[in-house]
Structure formats: structure tokens, C-alpha cells
Amino acid sequence: MADFEPRIVTFCCNWCSYAGADGAGVARLQMPTNFRIIRTMCSARVDPEFILRAFSKGADGVMVLGCHPGDCHYIGGNYRARRRIALLRLVLEQYGFDPKRLKLEWVSASEGEKFQKTVNEFVDTIKKLGPTPVKKEEN
Amino acid sequence: MSFLDKLFKKKEAPAAKVNEAANKVADGIGKAANSTVKAAENVAKAADGAVKGAVDKVATAISSNDAKVTHTLEAADLGDLLPGAPSGGKINLAIYWAAACGGCDVSILDVNERILTVGDMANIVMWPVAADGKEKDIAAMNDGDITVSIISGAVRNSENEHMVKLLRQKSKLVVAYGSCACFGGSPALANLVADGKDEILNYVYTKTPTSANFQETYHKGNPVIPQTSYKAPEGELTLPVLYDTVKTLDQVIDVDYYVPGCPPQQETISQMLKAVADFAYKGVALPPKGTTIGITTKTLCDECPRKKENARITEFLDPYQVNVKDGVCLMDQGILCLGAATIGGCGAKCTKVGQPCRGCYGPTAEVQEQGASMFTAVASLLPILDDDPICDEEKIIKIVSEIKDPLGYFYAFTMGKALIKKAVKETGGQ
Numbered sequence: 001m002a003d004f005e006p007r008i009v010t011f012c013c014n015w016c017s018y019a020g021a022d023g024a025g026v027a028r029l030q031m032p033t034n035f036r037i038i039r040t041m042c043s044a045r046v047d048p049e050f051i052l053r054a055f056s057k058g059a060d061g062v063m064v065l066g067c068h069p070g071d072c073h074y075i076g077g078n079y080r081a082r083r084r085i086a087l088l089r090l091v092l093e094q095y096g097f098d099p100k101r102l103k104l105e106w107v108s109a110s111e112g113e114k115f116q117k118t119v120n121e122f123v124d125t126i127k128k129l130g131p132t133p134v135k136k137e138e139n
Numbered sequence: 140m141s142f143l144d145k146l147f148k149k150k151e152a153p154a155a156k157v158n159e160a161a162n163k164v165a166d167g168i169g170k171a172a173n174s175t176v177k178a179a180e181n182v183a184k185a186a187d188g189a190v191k192g193a194v195d196k197v198a199t200a201i202s203s204n205d206a207k208v209t210h211t212l213e214a215a216d217l218g219d220l221l222p223g224a225p226s227g228g229k230i231n232l233a234i235y236w237a238a239a240c241g242g243c244d245v246s247i248l249d250v251n252e253r254i255l256t257v258g259d260m261a262n263i264v265m266w267p268v269a270a271d272g273k274e275k276d277i278a279a280m281n282d283g284d285i286t287v288s289i290i291s292g293a294v295r296n297s298e299n300e301h302m303v304k305l306l307r308q309k310s311k312l313v314v315a316y317g318s319c320a321c322f323g324g325s326p327a328l329a330n331l332v333a334d335g336k337d338e339i340l341n342y343v344y345t346k347t348p349t350s351a352n353f354q355e356t357y358h359k360g361n362p363v364i365p366q367t368s369y370k371a372p373e374g375e376l377t378l379p380v381l382y383d384t385v386k387t388l389d390q391v392i393d394v395d396y397y398v399p400g401c402p403p404q405q406e407t408i409s410q411m412l413k414a415v416a417d418f419a420y421k422g423v424a425l426p427p428k429g430t431t432i433g434i435t436t437k438t439l440c441d442e443c444p445r446k447k448e449n450a451r452i453t454e455f456l457d458p459y460q461v462n463v464k465d466g467v468c469l470m471d472q473g474i475l476c477l478g479a480a481t482i483g484g485c486g487a488k489c490t491k492v493g494q495p496c497r498g499c500y501g502p503t504a505e506v507q508e509q510g511a512s513m514f515t516a517v518a519s520l521l522p523i524l525d526d527d528p529i530c531d532e533e534k535i536i537k538i539v540s541e542i543k544d545p546l547g548y549f550y551a552f553t554m555g556k557a558l559i560k561k562a563v564k565e566t567g568g569q
Contacts, residue, residue, distance in 0.1 A: 087542075
């Protein structure tokens with residue numbers, strides 16, 4: 001499995017995390033290229049269906065990044081996202097997924113380094129877990 | 140005036156509780172108050188009595204209020220009960236059950252006397268639960284000889300698959316009838332067994348108390364599990380082969396119409412029968428292919444008479460654990476109700492009697508995942524900004540962990556249509 005390159009779907013909120021990812025790029029921080037960013041207006045815009053769809057299409061991991069607690073542009077969006085993801089983790093666990101395949105993290109607009117660190121850690125985690133257990137023919 | 144203000148407030152309280160008796164007394168108060176203050180004092184006492192009476196009667200008042208809620212779905216009138224055979228001759232009707240409990244077959248009779256129209260309209264060429272008609276009779280027919288096949292149940296074994304494919308070949312129209320045929324239903328929850336059919340067969344024939352006892356007594360050390368074929372001297376005997384994945388009807392054959400429900404409600408069924416009867420007698424065009432019959436465009440909450448009060452809940456309860464209050468949303472009382480993620484059409488029969496919606500009518504048109512819609516609805520019920528500005532992660536996990544078997548609850552009827560249809564197994568990086 002040394003040559004396993006995970007495919008990771010990353011949802012970034014428009015106001016904090018996407019700007020944080022942008023900052024990481026502008027600062028030329030080194031990161032693995034396993035993640036694809038999808039920009040959403042808020043981490044609460046990430047419907048659990050999006051995450052399940054990503055897994056069903058063969059994503060090895062899904063990251064949801066939002067503003068820090070108390071910093072949400074829409075006041076309470078990130079709290080809602082956290083609640084949903086806690087529930088979704090239970091469900092993924094019941095399906096048989098390792099719940100570590102779904103990560104929720106807070107990255108602010110100024111935290112390019114935290115974005116880099118989060119991505120590095122998550123790619124390491126997924127590399128250890130191996131490819132997604134969802135089989136192609138079942139998609 | 141302050142006294143009168145108070146009085147009028149008192150008058151409004153019972154009136155708001157929708158008690159007719161209280162309304163009358165309150166009206167009296169209004170008139171009396173206009174004439175003299177003394178008279179008003181007298182009726183104030185009466186109003187007090189009315190308030191007490193109203194409180195006692197709140198339950199009944201609210202249930203009588205329920206009766207006023209009108210539904211967009213009325214039982215369709217099929218016209219004359221005994222209209223005789225259609226001018227073009229009787230149509231052929233087949234009713235089949237695949238992996239189903241038989242409740243759908245029984246539900247067809249829920250349309251009461253309208254069922255007589257069906258007898259006049261159609262020859263029932265197959266109905267395993269009620270009428271004769273064998274597989275070989277169907278196989279001997281020409282393609283398209285059957286006008287309508289009503290198939291209930293998911294597709295779970297080789298027999299189911301063979302029969303639904305045969306019926307599809309011989310039928311002009313196929314109706315997926317009931318939640319199992321439409322979304323997989325309860326049988327599709329078997330997809331969540333990680334090792335599939337082997338684990339299920341093994342469990343059923345060796346681990347369940349009755350069979351474990353049997354195996355222990357008669358087949359000690361060598362448990363017997365039914366085989367799908369056996370070569371007897373007279374020839375080979377076969378049983379249907381169980382599949383690892385339970386499928387919905389439209390994952391196996393082409394389906395023309397969907398009738399959801401566990402079982403479909405009689406309004407829904409009579410709408411379906413009306414569509415067929417109009418076609419058979421008057422040649423009225425059938426609804427476009429792929430139509431789901433008997434649903435509304437909104438969720439069940441739109442039909443449910445209970446009122447949402449934006450309560451925050453910190454624990455999930457079963458109906459037997461609480462005295463279910465009438466007129467208040469079940470979710471506000473901590474009972475997990477799938478109404479918010481379920482399409483309407485059933486008339487909210489369960490929630491009206493204090494039982495939570497289990498989601499048998501399936502997801503709304505805009506989403507594929509009924510369960511995922513429900514996660515959002517449930518998550519938004521937890522305290523957010525009211526009493527606890529942060530609601531830290533441990534607390535959330537503690538609350539949501541109270542939901543036993545979340546997949547089985549949120550996907551009770553729709554596992555066959557979920558995005559991830561089967562349990563998965565982590566390989567641990569191997």
C-alpha cells in the first residue's frame with residue numbers, strides 16, 4: 001500500500017477556510033495534492049447527503065472545514081455542521097467505516113499553516129486506513 | 140379598564156384553546172362586558188369555570204380540531220360500483236409479492252366496496268396470496284397480455300428475480316406497490332449485515348434460540364443449513380438462492396408507477412385504481428411513466444396537525460417513555476419522528492395518534508437520501524444558541540449516542556435507495 005494515494009474531498013466554507021486554503025497557497029506551504037476543495041458558503045451548507053455521496057463515489061476521506069466556534073459569518077452555521085457531523089459519524093461507523101475518514105476542523109482565514117497541518121495529518125490518517133471500503137460495483 | 144383588559148385576556152385564553160363551550164361563554168362575556176361592569180363580574184366567575192373546563196377538555200378539543208384539517212388527498216371515486224366489464228373486455232391483472240410480508244396484498248382490500256369495481260374490471264390472472272394462477276400460466280401468456288402487474292416487495296432471491304422479470308415481460312404496466320418495492324423497505328436492512336447472506340443464514344439456522352436448540356438436539360456439532368439444490372433419486376430439488384444484496388424493484392426491472400407506503404393508504408390505492416379504471420373503461424390516458432401515485436409535494440409536516448414550537452431537546456425518547464402531548468410536535472417532545480424528511484400523502488395517520496412517523500412514504504422529490512435529510516432535521520433540534528452558546532463536542536456526542544441503531548431508524552424503509560446501500564468492511568490498510 002506504499003503507492004496508495006488517497007482521494008480526499010474537502011469542503012471549505014467561503015468566509016474562513018477557503019481563504020485559509022488560499023493563504024496556504026499564497027504562502028507556498030508544501031502540502032500533499034490528494035485533496036480536492038469544494039467551496040461552500042458555510043460549513044452548514046454541507047448537507048450530510050454531500051458527504052455520503054462523496055463516500056459512495058469512492059472518496060477515501062472527507063474533510064469539512066469551517067470557521068472557529070463563535071466566528072461563523074452566519075452566526076451559528078458551524079455549530080449546526082458540528083451536530084450533523086457527530087450524527088453522521090455514528091452512521092458511518094454503523095456502516096462499517098472508520099469514523100476517522102470524516103474530519104471536521106476549524107480553520108480561520110488567517111490560518112494557512114493550520115490548513116497545511118490539517119491536510120498533512122488527514123492524508124497520513126487516510127494512508128494508514130487504506131483505500132475506501134466502498135466497492136466500485138456497489139456505487 | 141385594567142380589570143376589563145384582564146377579563147378579555149381571560150376570555151381569549153379559552154378561546155385560543157379551541158373549546159366550543161368556552162367560546163360560547165366567552166362570547167357571552169364580551170356582550171355582558173359591554174353593558175355593565177357588574178354583569179361582567181358575574182360572568183367573570185363563569186369564565187373562570189370555563190377556563191377550568193377548557194383545561195380539562197384541551198385534549199378532546201384538540202383532537203376535534205384535528206378533524207378540521209383537510210388533506211389534499213381524498214379517496215378517489217371509482218364511479219359505479221358494479222360497472223360491468225369494460226367494452227373492450229376485462230383487463231388482465233396480476234398481483235405478486237416478492238420479498239414482502241403480505242401486508243400490501245391485504246391493503247388492497249382497504250378500499251372497501253371499491254374493490255368490487257376491480258372484480259368487474261379485471262381478470263385476476265395471478266395473486267399468490269388469494270387466487271390461483273401459477274407461474275406456468277403466466278409463462279404461457281403472450282408478451283403484453285397482462286395489462287397491469289402490481290408487485291409488492293423487494294427483490295431478494297432468485298425466485299423473486301425470475302418472477303418479476305417474467306411479469307415485466309408479460310405486462311404492459313408494472314406498478315411498484317409498497318415501500319419494499321419502491322425503496323427496499325425493511326428487507327433491505329439486511330444489506331447492513333456485513334457478511335451478507337452467509338452470516339444471515341448462519342445466524343437464523345444456528346444462533347436463534349429455537350434453531351440453536353434444534354441443532355443442539357439433532358445435529359450436534361454439525362449444524363444443518365438448507366441447501367439450494369439436492370439431488371434426489373427422483374431428480375434435482377431446488378430452493379431459491381438468497382442474494383447478498385436486497386434490491387428495489389426498479390433496480391431489477393423497468394417500473395412504470397410507484398405507490399409508496401407501508402402499506403399504501405387507501406386514498407393512495409383508490410387513486411391508483413381510479414387511474415386504471417379510467418384507462419380501462421374510458422380510455423383516459425394514464426399518468427406519465429415514472430409517476431409516484433398518491434404523494435403530495437410537501438413533507439408530512441405539512442399534513443400533520445401538530446404544532447412545532449422550536450423546543451430544544453437534549454434527549455431522545457420513545458413514545459412509551461413519555462405522556463405524548465396532543466397538538467405539540469413529537470420532535471419537540473424528544474420523540475424521533477421522520478415526518479420532516481418524508482413526503483406527505485398518507486394523511487399523517489401515525490402522528491395523529493401520537494406515534495412518530497417512520498418514513499414509509501419515502502424521501503421528498505428533491506433529495507435521494509431520506510436519512511441524510513433527517514440528520515439535518517435532528518441536528519437542528521439540539522440546543523444551539525438558546526441555553527448553551529457552544530454546546531461542546533462531548534455533549535453533542537453524548538446526546539446523539541442515545542439514538543440506538545441510527546441507520547435502522549433513519550433508513551427504516553429506504554436502505555435500498557440510499558447512496559451507500561451496503562455495510563462496508565475496513566481492510567485496515569491491507
